[in-house]
Amino acid sequence: MTTLRRAGRYTVLVLLALVFVVPLLWMILTSLKTYGGAQRIPPDWLPNPFSGYGYERILNNAESPVLRWFLNSMLAATLHALLVLATASTAAYALARLRFRGRGVGFALIVGTLFVPPTSLIIPNFVIVERLGWLDTLAAVVVPSAASAFGVFFLRQFFLSIPGELEEAAVLDGANHWQIFVRVLLPLSKPALATLAVLSFLTNWNDFLWPVYVLFSPEQLTLPPGLGLLQRVHHGLPGGDGGRGAGQRAGAAAVRPRPAAHHPGRLAQRAEGMTARSWRRGAAARAAAPLAAVLLAAGCAGPTPSTPRSDARMFTNPVVRTNAPDPQAIRVGQTWYLFHTNGGGRNVPVLTSPDLVDWAAAGDALPELPGWADAGKTWAPEAIQLAPGRFVLYYTAAGRESGRQCVGRAVASAPEGPYRDDSASPLVCQAELGGSIDASPYRDDDGSLWLLWKNDGNAVGVDTWIWVQRLSTDGLRLVGEPTLLLKQTEPWEGALVEGPFFHRRDGRLYLFFAANAYNRKVYAEGYAVCESPTGPCVKAAENPILRSNAVASGPGHASMVVKDGRTWLLYHAWPPGQEGTTDPGRQVWLDEVTWVDGRPVVHGPTGTPQPRP
Template sequence: MTRTTTRRRGAAATIIAAALLVAGCTDGSEPTPTSSGSDPSMFTNPVVRTDAPDPQAIQVGDTWYLFHTNSGGRNVPVLTSPDLVDWTEAGDALPTLPDWADAGRTWAPEAIQLAPDRFLLYYTVAGRESGRQCVGRAVASAPRGPYRDDSAGPLICQAELGGAIDASPFRDTDGSLWLLWKNDGNAIGVDTWLWSQRLAEDGLTLVGAPTKLLKQTEPWEGTLVEGPFFHRQDDRLHLFFAANAYDRAEYAEGYAVCESPTGPCVKAAENPILKSNEAASGPGHASMVVKDGRTWLLYHAWPPGQESSVEPGRQLWLDEVVWENGKPVVRGPNGKPQPRP
């Protein structure tokens, strides 16, 4: 029986056939049509027009695999694409949750490849014992899964700090493996910190002690920061993050520069680098990919005026990031036709 999921921070995510037709999307058997008019070299955002919050993608071979927060009765929806533009639904990457977790609040999954036949998925899920959101990890032999979490309990919970969410794995240039996450302090009215900690070589356990990197301090951030990820560009380590309320137009994306995966980190003066405009509202919780030497940002955004809506929800956007004097500049949200990656 298909269960009903409760989408992140209280917005439901039930996708029905009629809504898909209205949105111009398919049932998953065909790629989402995002070509711009009759010119196959161009595309127009959003690249997924149905609900696809908190997106992250990895490339394996010639295929991109994208994971996002629960929707449509799936714990971890997975989509595939040959080009980052045309996406096809590919089922549930995590069809079975571990015994210690409750269904309905499975958020912000991110995957990493550790070997040709070894993939890890870090995900946020409702921890039954703590009553808070916790971070789990699951393993698969193929990028689309199925991933399996055979652990006896969460990897990270931090229940006394509101829970732990938005885990993001990172392989640094020296080969070390790290995990970023956020304590869900806004759930209980305390500070929201972005944390990092080293992972063991197999990615299944944490090593040493966690480090606080940064918290909400700037007016544009409101009461929270979240959705962190690392990206190293020209040997500079950038920590990207989203801030403010996810269901408001003020939600946006910023970054900091860190000396190492354990900090210290300094926020950029030009933040936010991605914010609402006439094309999209509340853009954020991004991830970054590199294709043919060009850097692209995958992120979710609402249609303007439809913040917190169930349909279409938070759609998937793709915009290029250019590096000017070592600083990331996002060319978006761009709702006009633009060249494909």
């Protein structure tokens, strides 16, 4: 009977241990899988094949510096624990050993602060930190919570348990209060001090909400908000750095010694909106916050993505105020159709407008993906009309077999769709070069069809090239051999070029492209002049022709339209200081392009009212 009881106890203990160990083991094994292996259903327990790509990406990617976040968290949590020990121990000693008027009331008030909801202190703490100039510094996550009411209570109770005779003996030896505190109480309180240090360290280490409010730069983040950023960068938030997924996120979690207590999902999207700029608008704006919240809630019932209409002759950027990255527009009849990267549960959101300014949502242009593609990362769609009632959409999606981003094509009889892709494989997918993204169709003056795209080399640490290849007359097949046009070579371009498109004017062929990290203010737009669609192409000396300023950050991934003889550039840009966020995310801007001696001049980003197209 004793043996059976013991076996039963061990069985229960083993099962309980598995409850805690299995998720950790699953995370480690997933971090060693390829992208396709991590997404496979039903899942495989063991990696096949083993891959360290997830660790390589997160440890060598400047957009998600996990090691920097680890060091930031370690430094912040250590300094926080030391400050808590210093403030709590001195206050606890005074409340436990010193006799002074109001001691009991003071202790009651300190303990009473434990009942104040921490979230109610976010706004006053934010205002104080901003006025001290600590925003986007580690001081903002170390100092505000250094005065720990719990620490004072905890150490006071421990100090009271130490016999007073020890202090009396020290007084007889001539010791003062400071000497008694340092040489008698603290050495005897090592267990309590160690416990408080560990609790304080873990509290700061796992804090997610407060760092999201006060840390903005990727290199300043601690691990919890950093992993939230990593989740958006490597899953669901599109941009010019594809080919990443569950393996990388699991690798990041495995690098982190202890997972955060908070889930960095939707809370991150809600919290990201609070920046230094939003609070620098003054006390009046903060006083109006409740009214603004009511108006915002009312507006959520039926929002329009476009800019509010005032003077019918003028408009103010952005023309689409919601997250709409990688915009491209075509005109059919009197209506403009704008396509952009996936969002809001749609693979290819489509908007319509009569004038390029007032846009309205028109559904999902690609409601169903083909069998070779996985949902969630449908990027940079561009459409072209090849004949009356025949439209072809080129888009980027996650290739199920390759684990990379690949280019597909779909056909529709109407510009807004629904487009259908009946292909069994991608149109182009250079998996060995990081994948293929940002496809852009072009019909030259002689009627020939061409497709531009970029190999996603920055996803695997190789060069990013802009490629071009001829399309069949129906736009569904590539003909001949691809040609390399250009790659990143200039300092402003950073590690990549992307988002290419052709535009011909006065017989001259221009190749426009974006460059650098899409989620930073260094992202910009440039151009080259090409002798033909297959090159050669020469980059402009004045590049970039569109860059960040005080009203828009990271402008780029553009498309060009002509209306009534005037040329306009549609592009996305972040609100300054909110690079990398999803609310509002990358908004759509519209600025005029004029031509000076054959050179395009973009009049933007322009944040003031300007005449409508």
